[in-house]
């Protein structure tokens with residue numbers, strides 16, 4: 445299995461090579477040269493497997509340059525009951541007769557990013573050791589991604605993490621989650637500025653190619669194919685748990701931002717997993733809902749992006765979307781390249797000629813949810829089902845309800861636990877979400893963080909002095 449670029453300008457490369465890179469050299473994203481197919485017999489044979497064994501089976505279709513025994517060891521190290529709280533790893537919980545929740549948030553940071561990041565942590569350490577090299581992850585976070593990366597990479601050999609966050613602007617819980625890590629390879633840097641300042645510093649340092657090479661800088665952003673591949677596993681797992689025999693269809697509803705989570709569902713469907721609908725849910729930042737309604741993709745500027753009560757879906761552009769467009773235009777790299785040039789020039793592109801294919805050929809339907817919908821859904825789900833859901837999952841539940849079909853299970857992906865967004869739970873129910881038992885006392889642990897001015901040079905010095913080389 446080799447990987448090519450969505451813009452057609454990369455010689456085919458194996459998984460281990462694209463794992464450590466960000467964008468392809470031509471500015472596109474890595475995609476499999478040919479998709480593996482799942483047969484009904486294969487799926488039936490997987491019914492009894494543990495999550496770690498299922499992850500091995502699915503990932504081995506995409507990762508052919510790591511020996512099978514080693515890959516199995518990596519999936520077993522990533523998906524343990526100790527890390528994910530139960531043998532299930534991803535529990536399936538019925539909400540009512542129509543919807544179920546697929547629990548992707550049982551990992552250490554209470555959000556679905558742990559699912560992919562825990563595998564990525566293992567894969568990074570393995571590939572770096574094989575190559576006898578090191579990697580320094582430099583990133584900016586306002587919450588979920590940074591903490592998932594730190595928990596996945598803490599204590600890993602050959603890797604250090606430098607994570608910039610806006611000083612004084614994260615919730616007490618988020619700060620405690622990140623800054624309480626005492627591992628020597630984890631460096632939390634709180635910048636006296638806002639999230640965009642943090643991101644600008646990362647861009648400045650990663651864009652300095654000499655510095656980047658000298659310090660072995662890398663990233664773990666949402667376009668990493670390793671993350672997408674690891675996410676395909678829970679669609680297969682969800683299907684296996686919600687069905688009893690070959691060919692039965694299931695729909696999935698996915699709270700979406702960067703299009704990473706639902707892209708994995710799209711790939712699973714194209715591989716032959718019997719998925720009826722992929723229900724894309726957005727919040728007020730409805731760039732993707734608009735695309736699936738009109739065929740026009742029009743990313744927004746940072747100023748036009750609303751700060752909402754489902755903040756992890758507050759995106760202006762969907763960084764993984766290019767991989768779906770690549771499929772939509774028949775894997776024509778030149779066409780994708782032209783579309784993204786048009787995007788840069790005109791601020792949008794129009795694929796309304798493909799409108800008829802979105803649902804019929806690809807199973808995609810979409811809807812948007814608002815702050816009021818979110819609160820009402822949290823309240824109604826608690827009152828009717830006795831289950832507390834987080835604001836992002838609430839967007840998924842709200843939009844999913846419109847697309848329920850008789851006889852077809854609708855699985856809503858639970859992308860975070862309510863304790864992480866307690867302020868909104870309080871707004872909905874009049875009281876905060878109870879913290880998970882395992883994290884009681886988190887906020888009183890000692891914290892380890894470097895507070896720095898909003899100054900590229902100060903961060904550069906710090907990284908140079910502390911990088912793993």
Ligand SMILES: *Cc1c(COP(=O)(O)O)cnc(C)c1O
Pocket residue numbers: 555556557588666699700701702703704705706756757836859860
């Ligand atoms: C990242 C995130 C999302 C959005 O997922 P994408 O892959 O960016 O579409 C939704 N909910 C939560 C809680 C998240 O952390």
